[in-house]
Amino acid sequence: MTRHECGGVFVFIGADADTGWVPAEIARDKNSYVLTGDDVVKARRWSDDRDPFLLESSMPGIFACGDVRLSPIKRVAAAVGEGSMAIAFVHQYLAHADAKDQRQARR
Numbered sequence: 001m002t003r004h005e006c007g008g009v010f011v012f013i014g015a016d017a018d019t020g021w022v023p024a025e026i027a028r029d030k031n032s033y034v035l036t037g038d039d040v041v042k043a044r045r046w047s048d049d050r051d052p053f054l055l056e057s058s059m060p061g062i063f064a065c066g067d068v069r070l071s072p073i074k075r076v077a078a079a080v081g082e083g084s085m086a087i088a089f090v091h092q093y094l095a096h097a098d099a100k101d102q103r104q105a106r107r
């Protein structure tokens with residue numbers, strides 16, 4: 001046992017990512033946090049011909065936000081902000097997919 005002089009203690013509990021149910025196609029790090037954006041590319045798990053959106057997982061069109069996403073920011077404000085960003089990315093994803101379908105139909 002060791003003793004440390006300190007003015008206070010911050011107990012940080014309950015921060016595990018419970019992603020055991022997530023399919024293997026969605027890349028996670030060794031601590032089970034979902035990779036998104038550049039982290040997916042760095043892990044060589046991105047397969048589409050465009051770059052992933054900031055909050056897009058390794059499965060195109062599936063987005064992750066908040067604490068479950070690999071990110072150093074674990075705060076309420078970040079989770080809420082990312083939630084609204086994710087919706088904007090969904091709209092961009094659908095517009096991109098629509099344009100791609102139309103290009104393929106013209107061929």
Ligand SMILES: Cc1cc2nc3c(=O)[nH]c(=O)nc-3n(C[C@H](O)[C@H](O)[C@H](O)COP(=O)(O)OP(=O)(O)OC[C@H]3O[C@@H](n4cnc5c(N)ncnc54)[C@H](O)[C@@H]3O)c2cc1C
Nearest residue numbers: 011012013014015018021065066067068074075076077079
């Ligand atoms: C001890 C502690 C203190 C903190 N203090 C602060 C603070 O002072 N200020 C601050 O800004 N942030 C604080 N945080 C961080 C903040 O709580 C998180 O950043 C924020 O709650 C993340 O929101 P979220 O929606 O991403 O995840 P969560 O709030 O964890 O919400 C995820 C929800 O999904 C549910 N869920 C999980 N798996 C499934 C499933 N398979 N099916 C259905 N539902 C599921 C969970 O039960 C949970 O309700 C603290 C965190 C901890 C642990």
